[in-house]
Amino acid sequence: MSFLCDCFSKKRITCLLGSGATIPVGGPTTHQITQAARVKSQHVFDPISNDWINVQFIDEVANRLDNFLAPVPCHFEDIFHALESLESIHIGWQSSAVEKYKPRLAAFVQAADARWFNSMWLIAAKQSLVEAIAEQVELSNNNFQTNTIHDWFKSFWVEAFSVAAWDIATLNYDNLLEQISPELEDGFELLSNWARFNAIRLLRTKKSRMLHLHGSIHFGYLPLHEERTFIDYGEDLCKYRLHSEARQSWFGRSPNTAQSHEEAIIGPLITGLRKTDKITAHPYDDYQAVFRRCIYKQSSLLIAGYSFGDLYLNSVMNRMLGLHGSKRRIVIVTWFPRPSDEWHCDPITLYQNYGWPNEEMYSAFGASMNSINPLGTSLIYCDKLVSADGCCRIYLGGTQEAFQKYGDEILDFLLS
Numbered sequence: 001m002s003f004l005c006d007c008f009s010k011k012r013i014t015c016l017l018g019s020g021a022t023i024p025v026g027g028p029t030t031h032q033i034t035q036a037a038r039v040k041s042q043h044v045f046d047p048i049s050n051d052w053i054n055v056q057f058i059d060e061v062a063n064r065l066d067n068f069l070a071p072v073p074c075h076f077e078d079i080f081h082a083l084e085s086l087e088s089i090h091i092g093w094q095s096s097a098v099e100k101y102k103p104r105l106a107a108f109v110q111a112a113d114a115r116w117f118n119s120m121w122l123i124a125a126k127q128s129l130v131e132a133i134a135e136q137v138e139l140s141n142n143n144f145q146t147n148t149i150h151d152w153f154k155s156f157w158v159e160a161f162s163v164a165a166w167d168i169a170t171l172n173y174d175n176l177l178e179q180i181s182p183e184l185e186d187g188f189e190l191l192s193n194w195a196r197f198n199a200i201r202l203l204r205t206k207k208s209r210m211l212h213l214h215g216s217i218h219f220g221y222l223p224l225h226e227e228r229t230f231i232d233y234g235e236d237l238c239k240y241r242l243h244s245e246a247r248q249s250w251f252g253r254s255p256n257t258a259q260s261h262e263e264a265i266i267g268p269l270i271t272g273l274r275k276t277d278k279i280t281a282h283p284y285d286d287y288q289a290v291f292r293r294c295i296y297k298q299s300s301l302l303i304a305g306y307s308f309g310d311l312y313l314n315s316v317m318n319r320m321l322g323l324h325g326s327k328r329r330i331v332i333v334t335w336f337p338r339p340s341d342e343w344h345c346d347p348i349t350l351y352q353n354y355g356w357p358n359e360e361m362y363s364a365f366g367a368s369m370n371s372i373n374p375l376g377t378s379l380i381y382c383d384k385l386v387s388a389d390g391c392c393r394i395y396l397g398g399t400q401e402a403f404q405k406y407g408d409e410i411l412d413f414l415l416s
Contacts, residue, residue, distance in 0.1 A: 020305025037132035219268035220246035235281035335398035
């Protein structure tokens with residue numbers, strides 16, 4: 001009983017993990033996923049030869065995007081968004097399409113090349129891209145070595161879970177933290193080889209929570225043989241013990257449509273550029289609600305490996321200053337390539353020279369540090385920046401350096 005009371009009395013800390021948090025332990029980079037998708041072939045029907053052929057349609061779409069976005073290369077979420085948009089327009093052009101499936105933009109554009117609007121090719125490409133993501137994530141899961149080269153990551157979180165209860169929102173599709181702490185509460189109740197989501201379980205727990213904001217390779221759709229009830233909705237996700245079992249449920253379903261009448265696939269892996277249209281099903285809607293409530297209630301926040309690319313999350317976290325003022329304790333772990341000399345902290349110059357920080361990141365730094373010029377004007381590179389009021393710390397050396405060198409300091413600060 002004393003142990004339970006001790007758990008219930010622990011301070012709660014909110015955390016957001018981006019892909020940069022797990023890259024040092026083998027997590028896939030955006031570039032790796034993009035390249036893995038681009039080299040995949042799609043087995044599609046060619047109306048010209050009237051036969052099935054193998055094409056690299058994803059790479060063709062990516063090349064078109066690269067030319068359009070140059071000098072910035074496209075990434076896998078750009079590609080997926082393009083595939084969804086092309087499919088939406090193609091369907092909207094069909095005379096048999098009902099109003100629900102007619103994106104308004106389709107009224108103003110025409111096909112310069114019908115190749116980009118072949119539905120079978122688009123469906124195959126979307127499936128290949130999702131498979132590429134899952135394969136890269138599963139590889140990182142399998143290569144996670146907590147007792148050897150990745151012990152530093154495990155050690156930090158073991159200590160973190162011992163001193164506080166955590167509400168961890170992750171944008172990654174892996175289960176690395178679940179391998180470290182299987183007791184993390186994600187709201188799923190195991191039935192057999194799969195689990196149904198129970199929002200009440202997630203909301204009432206006193207344990208540390210795990211919120212997969214954008215899905216997991218262990219998420220899937222309800223098994224086809226399972227009898228539906230009134231509490232099950234077609235878009236809701238369940239969870240499988242094995243990724244191989246989850247993946248069997250992923251494909252062969254009709255896509256979802258957003259209020260804009262564009263395709264917005266609500267699936268086990270949320271990707272593309274319409275995320276806010278895809279988080280309306282269980283468990284995503286409740287994960288978002290819990291994360292927002294944690295930001296409002298809890299004054300300590302750890303942000304690790306996040307590039308601030310999801311604007312709807314930024315708008316929530318940027319409220320920490322107004323909500324908690326001088327009581328806020330914000331730690332941002334990011335990575336900046338060490339320059340050989342003094343850096344000049346005009347954000348435009350920094351971004352042009354190093355690709356860091358982007359506009360959203362710089363804005364978030366300012367909101368967290370309560371400063372219109374959070375990086376100063378000119379300074380020698382250092383591992384750590386501290387806000388003038390002492391309420392925010394930014395660690396620039398990446399996750400491994402921050403957790404190994406400053407782990408105890410970070411936890412003490414978040415608990416203060």
